[in-house]
Amino acid sequence: MVRASPPAQLVALVGNDVRHRFRDRPTLVAAALAPIVLALIASFSLSRLTRSFEGTYAIVDLDGGVVGEQLAAGIEGDARLADAIDLERIDTEAEAREAVDDGRIAAALVIPAGFSGTILQGQPAAITVVESPRHAPAAVVAGAIAEGAMASIRSDQLAVSTALNVEGGDLGGLGVGDLAVRVAEVAAPIAVVDVDLLDAGGAGPARFYGPSMAIVALLVVVQLGARSLLEERRTGVVAREVAAGVRPSVLLGAKALFAGGLGLASVLLTLATVALASGASWGSPVGVLVLSTATVAAFTAVATLITAAVRVEESASSIGLVVGLLLALVGGNFVPLTQAPGFLRSLSLATPNGWALRGFGQLGTGTPLLEAVGPSLLALLAFTVVAGLPAWALSRRLVTP
C-alpha cells in the first residue's frame, strides 16, 4: 500500500474534523448560532444605548478664562457631537446638579474656577462631570467628551512646549497672540486618538461591540476546537491515527488549523452580523481579515496551551471558561477601554483581546492601515508565539509514541 503524504493526511484530518464537528450539535451551535445571537444581542442593546445617551448636556464654565472659554466653544462647535446631542450653558454647578437630578439634562461638564491659570502654567487640570446613576450611558458619554477635551489640551500643551523649545526656551518678546500662531504652526508630535462612542455616523457603539462580541464568541469556539484533541485521545482515535502512520506534527497541525478555521469563521460571522444589523463598518476588509486572523491565532494558541496543560476535557473546559471570562473582563470586552480607569487600560495590554480591540478601534478611523493595526498585529503575534510554543510542546506529548 502507498502511504499517504503528510499534506494528504493533513487535508484528510482537517476535512474529517469539519465534517464530524458540523454534525455535532453543540459545536454547531457554538460555532454558528452563538456568534449570531451575541451579535444580535449586542446590536439590539447598542441601539438602546445609542438612544439612551441622546439628550441635552450642559457646560458649566466656572473658570471664565481664555482656556475654559475656548474649551467650551470647542465642545459646542464639534460637528460630531452636534449630530448626536444638544448642548446648553448653565451658570453654576448647583444648578447643573439640580437639572441632572430632575432629568432635565443628561449630564453636565463643569470647567472649574482657575482652570485657565492652571493650564497656562503647564499644570494638569481636570473637568468635572456631573452625572446621575439613572443616566449611566449619558455619564459615559460625558466622560468621553471630557476625556477628549483634556486630550486636546494636553496636545496643545505639548505643542506649546515644543514651540518654546524651538526658541531655546526664550519667548523672545512674543505675545500671547504670536504664541497662538506659533502653536498652530507646530504639529502635535503625537496623535491623540480617542475611540469614543459617538463616531462613525451613529454606528459607533457597534464598532466597539462588534469585535468585542466576536472575541467573546471566539473564546468559546476556539476551545471546542482545541479540546477535540483530548476527546479523540480519550476515545482512542489519536492512537489509531498514530498507528496509521500520521506524524504527531501533522496531527497537531490539523487540529490547530481546524480550531483556527472554526474561530475565524465565528469572528467573521459575528462581525458580518453586527455590520448588517447596525450598519457598523471597520473600513478596510483586508485590515479586518488580517486582524481577525491574528486574533484567532493568539486565542488558538492560548486555548491549546490550556487544554494541553490540563489534559482532562472537563477540567480544560472549566479552566478555559474562567480564563476566557477573566480575559474578557480585563481586556475590555464588556466596557470600552476608553471609558475604563487608567490601570485597567494598562492591564488590558497584557491580554490578546485588549490588543485586538485596540486594533479594531483604530480600523476605519482614517488612520493608515499599517499604522492602525501594526502594533496590535505585533502584540498578537507575540501572544501567539509565547503561548503557542509551550502549547505545541505539551500537545506533542499527548500524541507522541
Add this chain to the structure above:
Amino acid sequence: MSDSTAGAVLVCDRLTKRYGDRLAVDGLSFAIRPGERYGLLGPNGAGKTTTISMVCGVLRPDDGTVLVDGQPAAEARGTIGYVPQDVAVFPDLTARENLAFFGRLLGLRGTALRRRTDEVLETVELADRATDFVVKFSGGLQRRLNIAIGLLAQPRLLVLDEPTVGLDPQARNGILEAIERLAAEGVATLYTTHHIDEAARLCTRLGIVDHGRLIAEGSPAELVAGGGSGQRLRVAVGHHSDALVDGCRALPAVVDVVAVDGHLDLTVDEAPAATAGVLALAERLGVPVTDLELRRPDLETVFLGLTGRALRD
C-alpha cells in the same frame, strides 16, 4: 534472528516499558507466524495493552525491539491492522465515512478506497449498514466497524486488544468467526481477551502474562497438559475465612489454594482425601460449604495456578 523467529510476521524481543517506578512490561519476548492466532492472556494490569501499543508503534518501548515483517514497529505503522480496546470511531459519521477517513490516512484514494471499503464491510458483515450513522449501531456493530478499520491496510498482522469486551455471546461469536476467516487467509493475529473460553477456541498459541512477564507459552492443549497432573477442587463457602485457607494449605493432599470470589480453588493430589480433609476443616471452623466441584485441569485452572488470579481480576 533465531530459527524460532524465522519467517515470523511479528517478533518481540525483550520488550520493556516503565511508567515511573512501575515496570509495566518486563522483557517480554514472543513471535507470531503467518496465519497464527496468538493470544495474550493476563489479568488487568498485566501489561497486555502496553505490549500491544508498543507492537503498533503507538508507544515507544524503553528497551527491546519490535519487528513487523522485519521492520521496526515505528516504520511499520500503517501496515499493521490495529484494533484498539476502545471503539475508536466517529459516532457522528456513517460506517462508510469512518472507513473512508481512515483509508485516506493510509493513502487510499478514489476507486481503490471505495473497493477496499466495500471489501472490509463485507468481511465484517456490515455492508447493509454502510450508510448508517455509527451512533445508531449496537455495541456489536460498533465493534465490527472497529475491526473493519483495522483491516483497511490489508495487514499481514492484525492486532486486536480485547475486541469483544461488553458484547453478548452472539456478537462475540460473529467477531470470532470473522477473525478465524482472516487467519485462514494467512493473516497473523495478536489477540488479548478477558474470556478464557474465547482464547481457548480462537488462539492457536497463547502467552500468559502477569506483572509484565511472559510466564507460560504454548498451544492451549500444551498449556493444559503442562499444568500438572493434579485435579482441581472448587469449594464454594458461605463466607471467607483466612483460617480455612491456611488450614487447607496444610493438608497433605493439597498442593495449592487460591481464594477467589467466595470459593476456594484447590490443586490436589488425591481428591477423596483432600475433599474429606477440607470438609472436616470447614466444619470445625464453622464455615458453611455450599458446593463442591471436582474439575479436571483446563485452561482456566492452568491460568489460576500460574497467576493466582482469575482473568477478570
